[in-house]
Amino acid sequence: MDARLRDPGGGEPAQGSAEVPSVELRDVHRAFEGAVALAGVSLAVQSAEFFSILGPSGCGKSTLLRLIAGLDLPDRGEVWLRGKPAAAVPAHRRPVNTVFQSYALFPHLNVADNIGFGLRMRGVDRVTRARQVAEAMDWVRLAGVGGRWPDELSGGQRQRVALARALVNRPEVLLLDEPLAALDRQLRLELQSELRALQRRTRITFILVTHDQEEALSLSDRVAVMRAGRVVQWGDPVSLYDRPRTRFVAEFLGACNVWTARVKAQEGREWLVELPFGGLVVAPGELTCTTGGQVEVGIRPEHLELRRAARGTASGWQGKVESVRFEGAGLEVSIRLGEWSLRARCGRAGEESAWREGDCVELSLPREHLLFWEVGG
Amino acid sequence: MAIPGQGWMAWGALGLVWVPLLVLVVHSFNAARLGSGWGGFTWAWYRAAAGNEALRAAVLNSVILALSSTSISVVLGTLLGYGVGRDPKRAQGWREGLLRLPTVVPDIVSAISLVLFFSWVRRWLTAWEPGMTQMILGHVGLQLPFVALVVRARALSLDPALAEAARDLGATPARVFWHVTLPALRPGVVAGALLALTLSLDDFALSFFNGGPGSTTLPVYIYASARRGVSPEVNAAATVMLVLTAVLALVALRWQRRGRPLARGVTPSA
Amino acid sequence: MRTVRTSPWRVRFSGVALGAGLGWAWLAVLVFLPLMLVVGAGFLTRGDYGGIQGPLTGENYRRLAGWGELGWEPLYPRVLLRTLTVATVVVVATAAASIPLAFFMASRGPRGRALALGLLVVPFWTNLLIRTYAWQVLLGAGGPLASWAVAWGWLPAGGALYPGWFAVGLVMFCDFLPFMALPVYASVERVDWTQVDAAADLGAAGPAVFRHALWPQIRPGVGAGVAMVFLPAMGQFVIPELLGGGQVTLLGSLIQQQFGASRDWPFGSAAATVTLLGLLLSAGWTRRGRSRSRQPGRGG
Numbered sequence: 005m006d007a008r009l010r011d012p013g014g015g016e017p018a019q020g021s022a023e024v025p026s027v028e029l030r031d032v033h034r035a036f037e038g039a040v041a042l043a044g045v046s047l048a049v050q051s052a053e054f055f056s057i058l059g060p061s062g063c064g065k066s067t068l069l070r071l072i073a074g075l076d077l078p079d080r081g082e083v084w085l086r087g088k089p090a091a092a093v094p095a096h097r098r099p100v101n102t103v104f105q106s107y108a109l110f111p112h113l114n115v116a117d118n119i120g121f122g123l124r125m126r127g128v129d130r131v132t133r134a135r136q137v138a139e140a141m142d143w144v145r146l147a148g149v150g151g152r153w154p155d156e157l158s159g160g161q162r163q164r165v166a167l168a169r170a171l172v173n174r175p176e177v178l179l180l181d182e183p184l185a186a187l188d189r190q191l192r193l194e195l196q197s198e199l200r201a202l203q204r205r206t207r208i209t210f211i212l213v214t215h216d217q218e219e220a221l222s223l224s225d226r227v228a229v230m231r232a233g234r235v236v237q238w239g240d241p242v243s244l245y246d247r248p249r250t251r252f253v254a255e256f257l258g259a260c261n262v263w264t265a266r267v268k269a270q271e272g273r274e275w276l277v278e279l280p281f282g283g284l285v286v287a288p289g290e291l292t293c294t295t296g297g298q299v300e301v302g303i304r305p306e307h308l309e310l311r312r313a314a315r316g317t318a319s320g321w322q323g324k325v326e327s328v329r330f331e332g333a334g335l336e337v338s339i340r341l342g343e344w345s346l347r348a349r350c351g352r353a354g355e356e357s358a359w360r361e362g363d364c365v366e367l368s369l370p371r372e373h374l375l376f377w378e379v380g381g
Numbered sequence: 382m383a384i385p386g387q388g389w390m391a392w393g394a395l396g397l398v399w400v401p402l403l404v405l406v407v408h409s410f411n412a413a414r415l416g417s418g419w420g421g422f423t424w425a426w427y428r429a430a431a432g433n434e435a436l437r438a439a440v441l442n443s444v445i446l447a448l449s450s451t452s453i454s455v456v457l458g459t460l461l462g463y464g465v466g467r468d469p470k471r472a473q474g475w476r477e478g479l480l481r482l483p484t485v486v487p488d489i490v491s492a493i494s495l496v497l498f499f500s501w502v503r504r505w506l507t508a509w510e511p512g513m514t515q516m517i518l519g520h521v522g523l524q525l526p527f528v529a530l531v532v533r534a535r536a537l538s539l540d541p542a543l544a545e546a547a548r549d550l551g552a553t554p555a556r557v558f559w560h561v562t563l564p565a566l567r568p569g570v571v572a573g574a575l576l577a578l579t580l581s582l583d584d585f586a587l588s589f590f591n592g593g594p595g596s597t598t599l600p601v602y603i604y605a606s607a608r609r610g611v612s613p614e615v616n617a618a619a620t621v622m623l624v625l626t627a628v629l630a631l632v633a634l635r636w637q638r639r640g641r642p643l644a645r646g647v648t649p650s651a
Numbered sequence: 652m653r654t655v656r657t658s659p660w661r662v663r664f665s666g667v668a669l670g671a672g673l674g675w676a677w678l679a680v681l682v683f684l685p686l687m688l689v690v691g692a693g694f695l696t697r698g699d700y701g702g703i704q705g706p707l708t709g710e711n712y713r714r715l716a717g718w719g720e721l722g723w724e725p726l727y728p729r730v731l732l733r734t735l736t737v738a739t740v741v742v743v744a745t746a747a748a749s750i751p752l753a754f755f756m757a758s759r760g761p762r763g764r765a766l767a768l769g770l771l772v773v774p775f776w777t778n779l780l781i782r783t784y785a786w787q788v789l790l791g792a793g794g795p796l797a798s799w800a801v802a803w804g805w806l807p808a809g810g811a812l813y814p815g816w817f818a819v820g821l822v823m824f825c826d827f828l829p830f831m832a833l834p835v836y837a838s839v840e841r842v843d844w845t846q847v848d849a850a851a852d853l854g855a856a857g858p859a860v861f862r863h864a865l866w867p868q869i870r871p872g873v874g875a876g877v878a879m880v881f882l883p884a885m886g887q888f889v890i891p892e893l894l895g896g897g898q899v900t901l902l903g904s905l906i907q908q909q910f911g912a913s914r915d916w917p918f919g920s921a922a923a924t925v926t927l928l929g930l931l932l933s934a935g936w937t938r939r940g941r942s943r944s945r946q947p948g949r950g951g
Contacts, residue, residue, distance in 0.1 A: 394752050457674040465671065483678070519681070
């Protein structure tokens with residue numbers, strides 16, 4: 005591979021080994037004039053992985069990217085690249101390239117020269133450069149626009165140029181800072197699948213920063229959810245969605261019904277929790293709580309089970325359909341249960357799901373889909 | 382919205398600015414002396430100007446003064462303007478005020494302030510004499526804030542991510558400046574250079590007070606010969622300088638746009 | 652291992668810092684220090700051979716205010732008043748011409764704008780003295796403009812428009828026009844026209860639209876133009892000297908005399924310091940204009 009990837013100290017290049025993470029952060033802290041951006045972040049991103057950092061704006065995710073790129077340094081903690089501390093490696097010698105949120109295309113260079121900039125800085129000769137630039141333009145389906153100027157391109161084309169400009173250097177790690185945020189939905193979806201395919205093809209480690217949970221969940225091998233300068237939870241998208249460790253993660257990754265409930269009793273290894281609108285549910289023993297204390301209980305709308313209320317049966321809760329919102333592929337049904345309101349999502353198939361306002365409904369909360377958290381998580 | 386009559390008012394104002402210039406050029410080809418109507422076309426004044434040694438020296442001095450002061454002020458002003466403008470927190474406030482202040486000082490005040498300064502300098506540097514060096518130093522002081530302000534405005538409008546992108550792509554800090562920052566600043570630098578050139582060519586007060594015997598510039602020459610009335614040779618010399626300046630400016634503007642298509646801002650549909 | 656804050660790439664490209672420092676140093680030594688010397692010299696006395704000597708005195712300002720050896724006489728106060736009047740007239744005239752000019756330029760396409768900007772700047776590649784002489788020809792007896800004026804019956808036969816106040820005013824107007832027009836144009840070009848549409852939509856008529864939707868937006872540009880014209884106009888001495896025919900002595904001419912024939916540098920410095928005082932006033936004006944334009948709803 006290329007000389008830039010090797011440690012300047014002359015150590016053995018450690019690429020490709022599964023045990024050595026591409027990027028590792030060890031208890032990284034960073035504050036700006038008193039405002040804490042990162043408060044102790046530790047992460048390991050494996051080689052050839054598509055990793056996403058997801059969080060609301062201001063959670064420190066862009067700062068994290070800048071630390072990996074070497075455009076900023078941590079106050080405390082360490083950034084390791086391919087098994088070596090990167091503190092002494094300046095940005096221009098790191099095997100890392102970035103796709104900037106604003107794209108940051110050089111206005112005085114045409115598309116081909118923009119893409120070839122990194123190669124030129126490394127002293128790659130003109131002929132090789134032209135070949136590699138053409139190849140990179142093929143990857144991102146930009147063939148034929150090499151002579152154009154950045155200000156003549158559409159948003160999607162600029163995005164592709166920024167991507168090609170980074171990828172052409174064959175970095176160990178590609179950082180993407182909200183690369184699709186400025187594009188409209190149709191184009192965003194199209195580019196998402198292209199990104200995914202590119203990552204699979206090039207086997208480059210991708211680290212994507214986004215505030216769009218759908219984007220993170222659909223593209224990534226693993227996702228880290230950040231909040232206020234910390235990583236709250238990281239793992240594969242399915243486990244994050246199904247077993248969020250805090251209420252914040254649950255609500256950030258998708259809609260969720262959440263209530264505060266009282267712990268009624270301990271029963272064997274499990275807890276009995278009383279819901280605010282009546283009824284008991286069983287919480288797993290691992291939950292840290294005390295009898296008489298409070299916990300938060302959640303369930304995702306698609307996991308609520310609705311049935312037409314049969315007169316006389318009293319199994320489960322009885323409610324009334326408050327409103328129905330048509331969502332194309334399904335319905336979102338809002339159900340009133342005394343003073344409580346619940347959201348449920350159901351498909352449109354079958355007579356069973358033709359809900360109307362005012363319908364009486366009987367609902368159940370399947371035990372395996374219930375989520376429990378300590379209060380304030 | 383349009384202001385009623387804005388069109389003819391605009392042309393009227395531009396016309397007033399251009400009238401003396403036309404008089405100048407026309408009379409440089411006029412066989413009759415100034416003020417006595419059209420006497421036929423002639424190159425005589427150009428020939429006379431070329432043969433007038435004092436006039437030639439004055440034109441040469443003006444050119445030397447303009448070019449050398451502009452070169453210095455463009456280099457310093459670019460660095461100064463970028464140094465101030467690259468950080469939005471620094472670009473406003475007292476730094477901006479300090480740059481704006483000299484631009485509104487009357488030129489006579491700048492001129493006599495340098496007279497005082499250099500007479501003070503002579504207490505230590507007894508050999509110092511007013512002349513070309515003093516004029517160049519003064520002109521740079523006149524131009525520097527203007528160049529710096531123009532470059533600063535350009536630097537402020539640049540995306541700070543540009544320099545970071547270059548660094549990220551493997552450019553050392555020096556190469557970032559040379560390959561990305563400077564080219565991105567180029568429109569501002571060219572505009573600043575043209576402004577500096579204009580200021581130097583248009584100056585009279587500073588040259589008048591700070592020049593020496595061997596450093597007479599064209600305006601000082603004209604002023605000195607005022608009592609004898611202006612010779613049409615001066616018109617010829619001024620016309621030549623005007624044409625030279627125009628050529629220089631066109632070259633600069635072309636260079637600024639080098640490689641760029643003419644119809645900029647025309648975005649093809651996505 | 653702890654990260655070292657002063658890693659080599661963290662230090663910004665020091666060439667820029669060095670160059671910027673050099674620029675500041677140049678300004679400090681060759682612009683600000685000389686200006687301070689002017690202020691200082693204004694409080695000193697003329698030496699026996701034209702130099703400057705102590706002690707500190709307010710005598711020069713007393714003289715400017717009109718007190719001389721023979722008691723009070725209004726010579727210098729009149730010069731001051733005349734200077735302020737001329738400068739004000741020039742400022743008002745250039746502003747009144749620049750606003751329509753700027754709107755006209757902004758209404759052109761990109762090429763038209765570049766052309767208009769060029770038309771405004773190119774004449775200044777010839778020197779002020781040369782242009783002033785050209786005006787002498789135009790305005791003098793028998794010159795084209797004077798002949799027209801005679802033909803229209805505005806002037807007696809053989810009359811001239813120069814020397815005199817009219818010639819000084821006209822040429823100063825032409826000379827300072829770009830310094831007003833360029834900053835005004837810069838602000839007109841950035842006008843947010845939706846505010847104008849909104850004002851019209853809310854029932855404002857022509858002048859009211861200008862007053863409420865346009866003026867607040869172009870005010871900073873006009874303010875910058877006023878600063879660029881007022882003080883330099885106060886210091887102008889070539890035009891009054893060549894076109895005023897001795898009738899129009901302004902502050903600039905006074906300074907020039909003290910540093911020329913009269914060789915009274917301290918008195919000339921005091922007169923120069925008066926123009927610098929105006930600088931503080933105009934700085935305050937622009938600052939006020941700017942802080943106002945930042946208020947929400949005022950745009951700009």
